[in-house]
Amino acid sequence: MLRFPCCLLELAKILGDIVRRRTTCLSARMAGAIALTLLVTACGPATLPPGDQVEDQYEERNRAAHELNVSLDRAVLGPSSDAYGSAIPEPVRTGVSNFASNLSQPGYVLNNLLQLRIGDAAQNTARFAINTTIGIGGLFDPATAIGLPAETTDFGETLHIYGFGEGDYIVHPVIGPSTTRDTVGMVVDFALNPLRHYVETPESYVLTASSVASGLGSRYQFDGTIDSILYESADSYAQLRSLYLQQRRFELGGSSDVGVGYEDPYAGDDPAAATADGAADSAAAAADAAANDPYYDPYSDPYFDPYAQ
Amino acid sequence: MPNNLLKFRRRTFLSTALAGAALPLLPRRADALTTAQAQSLVEAAVADVNRVIASGQSQSAMLREFERIFRTYADVPTIARSVLGPPARSASNAQLRSFTDAFQDYFSAKYGRRFREFEGGTIQVQSARPVRSFFEVVSVVTLRGQSPFELNWLVSDGSGRPLFFNLIISGVNLMISERTEIGAMLEARGGSIEALTQHLRTLA
Numbered sequence: 388m389l390r391f392p393c394c395l396l397e398l399a400k401i402l403g404d405i406v407r408r409r410t411t412c413l414s415a416r417m418a419g420a421i422a423l424t425l426l427v428t429a430c431g432p433a434t435l436p437p438g439d440q441v442e443d444q445y446e447e448r449n450r451a452a453h454e455l456n457v458s459l460d461r462a463v464l465g466p467s468s469d470a471y472g473s474a475i476p477e478p479v480r481t482g483v484s485n486f487a488s489n490l491s492q493p494g495y496v497l498n499n500l501l502q503l504r505i506g507d508a509a510q511n512t513a514r515f516a517i518n519t520t521i522g523i524g525g526l527f528d529p530a531t532a533i534g535l536p537a538e539t540t541d542f543g544e545t546l547h548i549y550g551f552g553e554g555d556y557i558v559h560p561v562i563g564p565s566t567t568r569d570t571v572g573m574v575v576d577f578a579l580n581p582l583r584h585y586v587e588t589p590e591s592y593v594l595t596a597s598s599v600a601s602g603l604g605s606r607y608q609f610d611g612t613i614d615s616i617l618y619e620s621a622d623s624y625a626q627l628r629s630l631y632l633q634q635r636r637f638e639l640g641g642s643s644d645v646g647v648g649y650e651d652p653y654a655g656d657d658p659a660a661a662t663a664d665g666a667a668d669s670a671a672a673a674a675d676a677a678a679n680d681p682y683y684d685p686y687s688d689p690y691f692d693p694y695a696q
Numbered sequence: 697m698p699n700n701l702l703k704f705r706r707r708t709f710l711s712t713a714l715a716g717a718a719l720p721l722l723p724r725r726a727d728a729l730t731t732a733q734a735q736s737l738v739e740a741a742v743a744d745v746n747r748v749i750a751s752g753q754s755q756s757a758m759l760r761e762f763e764r765i766f767r768t769y770a771d772v773p774t775i776a777r778s779v780l781g782p783p784a785r786s787a788s789n790a791q792l793r794s795f796t797d798a799f800q801d802y803f804s805a806k807y808g809r810r811f812r813e814f815e816g817g818t819i820q821v822q823s824a825r826p827v828r829s830f831f832e833v834v835s836v837v838t839l840r841g842q843s844p845f846e847l848n849w850l851v852s853d854g855s856g857r858p859l860f861f862n863l864i865i866s867g868v869n870l871m872i873s874e875r876t877e878i879g880a881m882l883e884a885r886g887g888s889i890e891a892l893t894q895h896l897r898t899l900a
Contacts, residue, residue, distance in 0.1 A: 439872045481841065536843060608841070611813055615806075622880035629876045630868055637867020 392430050392550030427503045430550035435636045441628060442555045449558040453624045456563055457617055464606055465614075471600065472607030480604045482526040487601035488537060489518045489525025490594055493581040498540045502548045507538040542579065543572025547639050556628055564631040729858050734831035734851040735824035737858045741769040741849070742819045742835060749814045762808035763800075771852070771859035772800050778861070779874045783882060783889060791889045798893045801900035803874070816840045819847065829854075830861075 436442075443449065472480070492515035499508035514530040514537060522529050531537070546568050547553070554567025565573065577583070586594060606613065620626040748761045766772065776796040777784045784792060817839035824833040830852040838844045848864040863870040878892070885891035 438869045439875070477841070531843075611810055615810070620880070621877050621884065625876050625880055626873065629873055633868045633872065634866070640867075 392433065392552075423501065424503065426549050432548045432639070433550050433552045435640050436553070436632075438633055438636075439629065441632060442553075443628065444555055445557060449556065449628075450624050452558040452560045453627070455560050456558070457623065459561065460606075460613075460617060464603075468603040468606035468610070471603040472610075480600075480607070483597055484601040484604050485518070485522070485528045486525045487597040489515065489522070489528075490582055490597070491539075492518075492537070494576060494579065495538065495540050497579060497581060498542055498545050498576075499538065501542075501545045502540070504538075504540075507540070510535055510538055541569075541572050542575040543569035544639055546572055553632075553635070556632060558624075564627060566632075566635070569635070729831065729851070729853040731824045731826060731831055733853075733858055735821060735833050737769065737851055738824070738833040738835065738849045738860065739821050741765060741860070742821055744768075745814075746818055748811070749817060752815065755809070755812065758811045759805065759808035762811055763804035766800070766804050766807075769860055771855045771861045772796060774855060774859075774861050775803075775871065775874075776800070778871055779878050780882075780889070781875055781879065783887065787889050791893075795889055795893045795896075798896035798900065799878075802896040805900045814839065824851075833860075 475483075492511050495511045496508050496515070499505070499511055514535050517530045517533075517535070518525045518528055521527075543566075551568050553569070557565050557567060557570055559565055559570070562573075582594060583591070616626055616630065617623050744761075744765050748758060748765070753761070773792075773796050776799040777792065779799065780787070780792075780795060787795070814837075817837060819835050819837050822834045822836055824831055826832075827850070830850055833849040833851055835847045835849065836844050837847050845866040846864075847866070849860045850862040850864070851858055851860045853859070854861075861871075881895055882889070882892045885895065
């Protein structure tokens with residue numbers, strides 16, 4: 388289940404007010420922009436669940452999809468990525484992956500704007516401009532070399548920033564692991580992708596081919612890791628689920644320097660409120676802090692900080 | 697002598713109560729670990745790892761080196777107990793000991809085999825900070841042809857000396873991943889720690 392952030396209702400009310408009272412002086416577009424700003428600033432990102440918390444109510448169906456994906460990898464993806472990796476020299480593979488990644492930049496910029504991450508939007512725009520021109524259509528990546536690495540993102544992250552929780556773990560046939568929220572994000576990203584609207588059919592095959600080739604390249608590059616997860620774990624489904632969710636939550640929380648307890652100035656972070664009310668409140672605050680702590684482990688806490696007594 | 701017993705109890709109660717009251721006033725450990733010490737432990741471990749990566753040794757030599765590094769810098773018994781999770785509480789000491797041994801060999805072999813992938817790469821320690829009762833040391837791994845990623849070491853001296861007890865590899869918590877793995881193995885063997893230990897030995 389994808390739960391709606393409760394502040395969305397508040398927001399709808401505010402927006403309704405704005406539109407009702409000021410339809411004459413505010414265009415619908417401006418109302419939309421205001422709604423977006425309110426959404427991002429008022430709601431804040433969803434709380435990221437702790438490391439090993441897993442919501443998997445579709446486990447049976449997911450396991451079936453996982454089995455299918457593993458057999459597809461064994462029969463098709465693994466062998467073709469081996470063929471691709473050994474036939475194509477590394478510099479060419481890097482070029483293909485640069486090309487494909489450059490094509491996702493416009494989508495990143497769009498999401499950066501929706502997230503009100505203007506700095507990231509500027510960086511990704513500059514990257515796209517530099518790599519498309521100096522980088523010869525994106526085959527090379529001079530932007531990273533001059534200190535403008537890709538700030539990858541997607542609509543799933545945009546939803547997270549709007550306050551949507553991840554929902555359930557979902558494994559799609561062929562596509563692989565995702566969550567309820569990220570599945571919605573994937574569909575929206577596909578529909579919004581700026582390139583899909585501007586690139587006509589013959590050229591669009593190049594886009595598809597480059598992203599397939601880039602995928603093969605990644606499968607080849609991370610062969611050791613992927614093989615060990617899919618073919619050497621005791622329960623590859625549980626292992627992949629754990630890795631996917633941890634990695635995704637880390638991505639959404641940013642690097643641990645800034646990501647630990649990602650600050651939400653509108654929820655439970657007011658020190659005055661915490662001290663004013665009694666012990667019950669501070670206990671709740673402690674539980675809250677634990678929920679925001681990526682190293683907190685409710686499953687076996689005494690073991691997790693093994694020396695705490 | 698009920699009277700004596702009563703006196704004895706009263707005295708025990710008093711001293712226990714006093715000791716209990718004084719407990720929060722005492723320093724938690726005589727020589728508590730500092731952030732700098734936690735960082736220098738990881739720096740030593742990283743220097744060792746970097747040396748092995750750069751040495752270009754054979755697969756089996758690297759495996760032995762990794763096992764030595766793991767034994768030297770990690771709190772293996774604590775990691776093994778944590779990875780086993782709740783079943784560790786009901787396990788006997790002997791069971792835990794042999795599980796710990798088997799786990800150490802399994803772990804060293806599993807990750808030591810992958811050491812090759814680090815060839816040509818480096819690890820750099822960036823910073824350290826206290827987290828609750830332990831320390832987090834942040835390092836950055838740079839591998840050829842990949843964007844750098846964060847590797848965080850959780851360090852504590854709870855075992856009596858500073859050792860790391862968990863690694864967070866770009867957000868992936870090694871203890872959680874291994875608990876998933878060991879948990880699946882244990883479940884497949886009907887919860888028998890002996891059978892699990894036996895199985896781990898075959899994987900090492």
